[in-house]
Amino acid sequence: MSDDLDRDSWERRWTRVLDADPTGVDRRPPNALLLAEVADLPAGVALDAGAGHGSEALWLAARGWRVTAVDFAATALARGAGRAGREGAEVAARIAWVEGDLGSWTPPAAHFDLVTCFYVHVAGSVPEMVRRLAGGVARGGTLLLVGQPGAAGQTQVSVPDALEVLDTDRWEIVVAEDRRRGARGAATDAVVRARRRT
Numbered sequence: 662m663s664d665d666l667d668r669d670s671w672e673r674r675w676t677r678v679l680d681a682d683p684t685g686v687d688r689r690p691p692n693a694l695l696l697a698e699v700a701d702l703p704a705g706v707a708l709d710a711g712a713g714h715g716s717e718a719l720w721l722a723a724r725g726w727r728v729t730a731v732d733f734a735a736t737a738l739a740r741g742a743g744r745a746g747r748e749g750a751e752v753a754a755r756i757a758w759v760e761g762d763l764g765s766w767t768p769p770a771a772h773f774d775l776v777t778c779f780y781v782h783v784a785g786s787v788p789e790m791v792r793r794l795a796g797g798v799a800r801g802g803t804l805l806l807v808g809q810p811g812a813a814g815q816t817q818v819s820v821p822d823a824l825e826v827l828d829t830d831r832w833e834i835v836v837a838e839d840r841r842r843g844a845r846g847a848a849t850d851a852v853v854r855a856r857r858r859t
């Protein structure tokens with residue numbers, strides 16, 4: 662893994678961001694793709710893999726989801742946990758902040774009604790990480806993966822990598838596309854939403 666993608670560099674990055682503007686990340690809205698793809702799902706048990714500042718985990722928890730928020734940057738997790746506390750005891754109690762490296766961290770098998778992963782690069786193989794995360798989705802549950810194609814020096818989830826793993830006998834592919842960000846934006850997001858059949 663290149664040096665600027667490992668745990669220490671993410672720690673430094675989060676520390677720098679929080680030092681520069683301690684409350685700035687608290688104002689970051691949850692990703693619009695999460696709202697678009699998940700708003701129609703009933704609340705259940707969710708995993709946010711690579712949760713960062715926690716905006717997505719907080720949004721889910723505020724809607725009744727019980728969330729496991731995994732990241733390898735303790736600084737980001739601490740900020741998210743503090744923010745959850747300020748949202749109120751009920752929301753805070755619904756989120757477990759877990760320090761883990763998604764290069765190897767494996768969710769409990771078939772446990773989650775929703776597994777999300779937004780903009781996480783991996784040191785190893787993307788299909789291997791997708792396979793591990795997909796293994797955590799319960800029958801009938803949803804896998805939502807979003808990656809930025811060609812993000813500088815990073816390998817994030819792509820549509821082909823995800824589809825390589827998601828066997829259509831076991832998964833209904835609901836969305837698999839490179840979606841333009843904003844009406845006129847040049848950037849695209851690789852968006853994969855799949856529902857586990859069996």
Ligand SMILES: C[S@@+](CC[C@H](N)C(=O)[O-])C[C@H]1O[C@@H](n2cnc3c(N)ncnc32)[C@H](O)[C@@H]1O
Binds near residue numbers: 779
């Ligand atoms: C670009 S940020 C995205 C944060 C959040 N998902 C979002 O969409 O705003 C990537 C996050 O993934 C975390 N991350 C990167 N590689 C990781 C790994 N191997 N294991 C766990 N977390 C990782 C970083 O610490 C960072 O918080």
